Amino acid sequence: MRRCTVSVLSVTICGLLGPLTVEAGSGLALTEEVISFVSQADPEAGKDFAQKKCIRCHGLDGISKDAATPHISGLSALYHYKQLKDFQSGDRYAPRLMRRSCQNVTDQDLANVAAWYAGQPTIPTVNTVNPPDLVRNGDPQRGILACAACHGQNGQGMPPHIPGLAAQHAEYLTVIMERYRDGTMPTGDPVMLQSVMAMTGEETDQVAEYYQRLGGR
Numbered sequence: 001m002r003r004c005t006v007s008v009l010s011v012t013i014c015g016l017l018g019p020l021t022v023e024a025g026s027g028l029a030l031t032e033e034v035i036s037f038v039s040q041a042d043p044e045a046g047k048d049f050a051q052k053k054c055i056r057c058h059g060l061d062g063i064s065k066d067a068a069t070p071h072i073s074g075l076s077a078l079y080h081y082k083q084l085k086d087f088q089s090g091d092r093y094a095p096r097l098m099r100r101s102c103q104n105v106t107d108q109d110l111a112n113v114a115a116w117y118a119g120q121p122t123i124p125t126v127n128t129v130n131p132p133d134l135v136r137n138g139d140p141q142r143g144i145l146a147c148a149a150c151h152g153q154n155g156q157g158m159p160p161h162i163p164g165l166a167a168q169h170a171e172y173l174t175v176i177m178e179r180y181r182d183g184t185m186p187t188g189d190p191v192m193l194q195s196v197m198a199m200t201g202e203e204t205d206q207v208a209e210y211y212q213r214l215g216g217r
């Protein structure tokens with residue numbers, strides 16, 4: 001099994017090794033079959049579905065006005081589909097209405113809507129903001145890997161497996177990191193979970209603020 005190898009001395013090697021395999025226990029397994037299924041989805045059908053089920057909270061373009069509701073424009077269809085399946089299975093905690101949007105729908109609907117939002121534009125970065133040390137270098141003594149190693153130097157992510165964090169609402173990011181820390185959201189990459197668990201609440205707040213301030217989207 002090929003995994004993302006990260007060295008705390010280098011923030012560039014992740015992703016050069018080819019596709020990551022997200023391990024069992026971290027929600028939906030991204031098998032070849034799933035990857036191929038998602039790649040054949042129909043974004044126009046997904047647009048109709050989004051109009052019925054998602055726009056109230058995420059907008060048709062995937063930009064949300066509420067700080068607890070994430071922007072979802074430009075997420076890779078594969079990452080997006082995995083999140084929807086994890087909401088559906090309960091592997092990922094979801095607020096009631098978000099979970100309800102994923103019930104009584106087909107996998108095809110979910111793949112289509114993921115493809116629709118994947119096609120909505122993101123503007124990667126608009127601000128120059130110095131990253132907190134943890135983002136750039138991690139902290140080897142505490143077993144914290146540099147976030148930038150996987151989420152990119154500018155928080156742009158590494159599609160299709162690793163989401164961008166730039167411009168995301170800080171409040172949303174803080175909530176997710178709290179869940180990583182208290183173990184209620186085991187669907188993240190295991191190496192990342194270990195890193196985020198070793199951070200203090202103050203540090204996760206700083207990191208979340210940083211990513212939001214990078215702007216874009």
Ligand code: HEC
Pocket residue numbers: 050053054055056057058068069070071072075080083084093094095097098101102113114163175
């Ligand atoms: C009632 C409001 C609401 C509706 C309707 C809704 N969502 Fe959400 N969505 C949320 C909230 C709130 C979250 C944050 C969940 C959390 O706290 O983990 C979320 C999270 C997500 C995420 C996770 C993003 C990430 O970066 O991991 C995705 C993907 C998503 N929604 C897609 C959809 C799609 C597609 C639909 C329509 C089928 C939809 N949502 C309908 C409120 C909503």
Ligand code: HEC
Pocket residue numbers: 004006022070082134135144145146147148149150151161162163164165173176177187188189191192195196207
């Ligand atoms: C080994 C690679 C790796 C490292 C290092 C890493 N992440 Fe992640 N991160 C991921 C993956 C993969 C996901 C998607 C998990 C999933 O599929 O649910 C993710 C998801 C996230 C999310 C959720 C994003 C969303 O849209 O809901 C946050 C927040 C996050 N990471 C923060 C961090 C922070 C902060 C650090 C640095 C301490 C970090 N990550 C380091 C791989 C990594």
